[in-house]
Structures are given as structure tokens and as C-alpha cells.
Amino acid sequence: MCGRYAASRRPEDLAGTFGIETWEPQESLEPDYNVAPTKEVYAVLDRPLKDAGDKRPVRQLRRLKWGLVPSWSKTPEGAARMINARAETVHEKPSYRRAFAARRCVLPADGYYEWVTGVQERDLEVEGRKKRPRKQPYFVLPADGSVFAMAGLYEFWRDRTLPDDHPQAWWATCSVITTEAETSPLAVAPADGPHALADIHPRMPLMLTPDRWDAWLDPARTDADDLRALLEPPPAGLMRAYPVSTAVSNVRNNGPELLKELEGPEEGTLF
Numbered sequence: 001m002c003g004r005y006a007a008s009r010r011p012e013d014l015a016g017t018f019g020i021e022t023w024e025p026q027e028s029l030e031p032d033y034n035v036a037p038t039k040e041v042y043a044v045l046d047r048p049l050k051d052a053g054d055k056r057p058v059r060q061l062r063r064l065k066w067g068l069v070p071s072w073s074k075t076p077e078g079a080a081r082m083i084n085a086r087a088e089t090v091h092e093k094p095s096y097r098r099a100f101a102a103r104r105c106v107l108p109a110d111g112y113y114e115w116v117t118g119v120q121e122r123d124l125e126v127e128g129r130k131k132r133p134r135k136q137p138y139f140v141l142p143a144d145g146s147v148f149a150m151a152g153l154y155e156f157w158r159d160r161t162l163p164d165d166h167p168q169a170w171w172a173t174c175s176v177i178t179t180e181a182e183t184s185p186l187a188v189a190p191a192d193g194p195h196a197l198a199d200i201h202p203r204m205p206l207m208l209t210p211d212r213w214d215a216w217l218d219p220a221r222t223d224a225d226d227l228r229a230l231l232e233p234p235p236a237g238l239m240r241a242y243p244v245s246t247a248v249s250n251v252r253n254n255g256p257e258l259l260k261e262l263e264g265p266e267e268g269t270l271f
Contacts, residue, residue: 001084002150002176002205004248005112006033006139006259007041009147011061014108017147018044018213023061033258035109036251037067037083043154043174045105046217057219062154064105068175069157070095076157076171085153087179087206087231091224096175099153101222106213107152107176110259111141113248114201116194136193136265137248138200142207143187143240150205151177151216151231179206179233188240192264197239207234 008031011023035041043064046057068082085096116136142148157171181197181204189195197204208216208230215221216230242261247253
């Protein structure tokens with residue numbers, strides 16, 4: 001799954017990386033080293049500009065709220081639970097299938113956090129049963145330091161309790177697509193810790209390599225089978241993981257120190 005990630009890149013850097021044509025400087029977000037559900041995040045998407053005569057899709061950098069609210073929802077309640085969509089079923093789930101067909105995005109990040117649990121606890125989580133609290137946090141990122149481009153979906157939801165001209169009449173929300181975690185060895189693994197992403201957690205955000213960005217963002221692509229082919233996991237051996245402070249477990253903590261690599265798991269935590 002993906003329940004926490006870091007996003008510190010500036011809009012100017014993202015614009016160059018993704019070929020973004022337009023973004024509003026006044027909507028810039030501060031670097032966030034502990035992105036949690038319901039926060040606003042950057043998303044890259046291809047969409048015609050509002051009120052523009054030219055209806056061609058334009059690559060934009062937009063602010064979306066993390067936690068998808070389907071357009072047909074009566075209320076936004078439950079958005080915090082819809083932060084992840086499974087790659088295996090995203091095309092058929094009522095909450096996601098419309099967005100999958102027409103509203104896809106890339107959510108840029110530095111990497112994501114995940115907490116190691118014991119084998120028995122991981123089995124319970126796979127089965128959807130309650131498990132004990134998480135243990136040692138790890139930060140997972142591309143080994144070459146490039147942007148971690150997560151496949152995502154976005155939606156618009158109209159709050160019918162507000163007038164049309166109210167600034168909060170429309171919600172723009174998103175979800176991260178996840179897939180099975182890699183079982184192949186990490187490109188760089190901690191000496192005393194997990195050697196594959198699957199050793200950390202059974203799920204992982206689906207990272208899109210640059211050769212898939214244009215196809216994934218293209219709103220003209222609507223065929224489910226064609227789109228599902230883009231959700232193949234990236235090549236093995238691109239990722240690294242290292243232990244970080246348990247301070248990241250508290251969402252109120254935020255700063256670059258959360259990304260500092262520890263020599264090993266903190267005392268009292270388990271791998």
C-alpha cells in the first residue's frame with residue numbers, strides 16, 4: 001500500500017522533468033516530507049484548460065487532495081480510506097473505473113515510507129484482518145535518485161450544499177495505484193534489514209517509468225485492456241530502501257531530517 005510519502009521537489013523541477021506546459025505559481029506547495037492522506041499534493045495530468053477555446057489536452061501541474069471522492073458520492077466521507085486503488089481490480093471497481101478510463105495522473109514523489117511488520121502480521125494484513133502496530137519505518141526510493149512517479153487517478157466532486165461560485169464547491173481528489181511488491185533483490189539494500197520490497201510490505205505504489213508517462217496521461221486512451229498493460233510493474237532492481245527514524249510515524253513531524261538514513265533499525269523495533 002501507500003499511506004505516507006515524501007514530496008520535496010519544486011514545481012520548476014517537476015515542470016522540466018514531466019514537460020509541464022502550465023502551472024499556477026500561487027498554488028505552489030511547500031516541500032512535504034511526511035505526506036499523509038487528505039493532504040494536498042502535486043499531480044501531473046493532461047487535460048484541456050478551463051474556459052480555453054483550444055480543447056487539446058494540456059500537461060498541467062495541479063493540486064489535488066489525496067483521498068479519492070467518486071463523482072457520484074453523496075458526501076466526501078470515506079475519502080481518507082480511498083487513498084489506494086489496486087492495479088489488479090482498478091478497471092472494474094465502481095469507485096475507480098470511470099477515473100481509470102478518463103482521469104489518470106502521475107503523482108511525483110521522492111519516495112514512500114513503509115513499516116516493516118513480522119511475517120505473521122503481514123499474512124494477517126493480506127487477509128484483510130486486523131494486525132498489531134507497525135514497527136520500523138523504511139524509506140523506499142529510486143536507486144538513481146530520480147523522481148518516484150506513482151500511477152494515480154483523479155476525480156472531481158461537486159458539493160451540492162454550496163453555491164456554484166463558492167471556492168470549495170468543487171473537490172479535486174486523487175488515489176495512488178498499488179501493485180504487488182517486488183520479490184527481486186533491491187538495487188541497494190540495508191546490511192541488516194529487508195533485501196526485497198516484499199520483505200517490507202506485500203504491496204507497493206506502482207511506479208511508472210518515463211517511457212509510460214505519455215501513454216498513461218493521454219485522455220484519448222480509454223480501452224481498459226490497453227490501459228491495464230501500462231500497469232505492469234517496473235523492471236526489477238530500480239529501487240533502494242533504508243531505515244529512517246520512527247519520528248515519521250507521527251504525521252505532525254515534517255522536515256528533511258525524516259529522510260536521514262539510519263545505520264540500522266532503531267532500538268526497540270523489529271525487522
